[in-house]
Amino acid sequence: MTSSKLSMLARIERFPIAGTFTISRGAKTEAVTVVAEISRDGLTGRGECVPYPRYGETPEGTLGALQAMQDAIAGGLTRKALQTAMPPGAARNALDCALIDLEAKTADVRAWNLLGRPVPSECTTAYTISLGSPEAMAAATAKAAHRPLLKIKLGGDGDEARIAAVRKAAPESELIIDANEAWTEANLERNLAACAAVGVTLVEQPLPARQDGALARIKRPLAVCADESVHDRSSLAPLRERYDAVNIKLDKTGGLTEALAMADAAQALGFKIMVGCMVATSLSMAPAMLVTPQARFVDLDGPLLLARDRDHALRYDGSLVYPPDSSLWG
Structure with a gap:
């Protein structure tokens, strides 16, 4: 039995901040995130990123960058190939973490075991x-x-x-x-x-x-x-x-x-x-x-x-x- 193709959904989400968060570059009252969901065979992996204006990133631009990867994902984009298919930044983070999540679910193991890393503790x-x-x-x-x-x-x-x-x-x-x-x-x-x-x-x-x-x-x-x-x-x-x-x-x-x-x-x-x-x-x-x-x-x-x-x-x-x-x- 062969696996079905990967598919992806991406969206912008907003979460209110308790009060105001202020740093030297300004203040904000909400966290604007972009979420990628990659699915195959009834399983879905998720990744979230935060576009950072300091690096010229916007939620809309990040969402567009993710959507531009639809065909590559449907074609079986691997996490290794992703590292050179996209530049470092928020959009690649969302996809990388979604792929890891999906890999862990598919293998029915925790992500740290999948990646051969120490088990994190509190x-x-x-x-x-x-x-x-x-x-x-x-x-x-x-x-x-x-x-x-x-x-x-x-x-x-x-x-x-x-x-x-x-x-x-x-x-x-x-x-x-x-x-x-x-x-x-x-x-x-x-x-x-x-x-x-x-x-x-x-x-x-x-x-x-x-x-x-x-x-x-x-x-x-x-x-x-x-x-x-x-x-x-x-x-x-x-x-x-x-x-x-x-x-x-x-x-x-x-x-x-x-x-x-x-x-x-x-x-x-x-x-x-x-x-x-x-x-x-x-x-x-x-x-x-x-x-x-x-x-x-x-x-x-x-x-x-x-x-x-x-x-x-x-x-x-x-x-x-x-x-x-x-x-x-x-």
């Missing part, structure tokens, strides 16, 4: 505090001060005051700072010193990508992590003098297949690993859980920032996040 995720005034950020931080790991969004001018206010509001939490490319060479060392003074563990992407050479010319008082400066394996080697860690996001790598290969390569080069996310549902977080066994920092709090998640969501117990049930993904 882990502590960061919880994000949006950019605002020092007073507003301190108030938001105080409400989350029971969480062991906080990720603080900064934005340039006034960041020293924000750093001090946040630390005062959460004296016991481990802090990660994410500047989202908002610092400059002029304030870099001053802001890093302010972070070091209050015991911040990690600073993420302080300078704009491709304008971050100053990081190699200074003595860094704490670990600095690349986000916008790093995408897939090809971008790793040039960053060794500037960064101590890399943030692996499936929407940047173009899927879990490349993310796992990138994690292996990053470890071999001596980078610490953060596994990160966009603001999205549990369907986006589930594949990223397979990277967590290699990660020093886990930042998979997207669903915690939503007013509602999708059905069969990941289990969150405070800041602990648990591996997905197969009814969600994988």
Whole structure:
């Protein structure tokens, strides 16, 4: 008996954010995701992505890129062939994760067994505090001060005051700072010193990508992590003098297949690993859980920032996040 052809459906979905999510590039009140569903013989694999305007992606453009792959999918596109058929980015992520989900369902195994990776266990995720005034950020931080790991969004001018206010509001939490490319060479060392003074563990992407050479010319008082400066394996080697860690996001790598290969390569080069996310549902977080066994920092709090998640969501117990049930993904 021969298998039927693969078929795909793709759509844009919207999920309201609880309040407003603000970073240095702006604020938003909803998470806009694109979902791909690939089906064969009564089984369906799903993948979710978040198009990122920082990289010129839009929901409509991403949906169009997925729909343009219909014929290739019907022709039996494999996950290996997908890696060269599409460039890294959100659209390929949705397809890659959908194909893995379908492969796991077809083989009746969990995705980590299918891919030969360690079984993920529950882990502590960061919880994000949006950019605002020092007073507003301190108030938001105080409400989350029971969480062991906080990720603080900064934005340039006034960041020293924000750093001090946040630390005062959460004296016991481990802090990660994410500047989202908002610092400059002029304030870099001053802001890093302010972070070091209050015991911040990690600073993420302080300078704009491709304008971050100053990081190699200074003595860094704490670990600095690349986000916008790093995408897939090809971008790793040039960053060794500037960064101590890399943030692996499936929407940047173009899927879990490349993310796992990138994690292996990053470890071999001596980078610490953060596994990160966009603001999205549990369907986006589930594949990223397979990277967590290699990660020093886990930042998979997207669903915690939503007013509602999708059905069969990941289990969150405070800041602990648990591996997905197969009814969600994988």
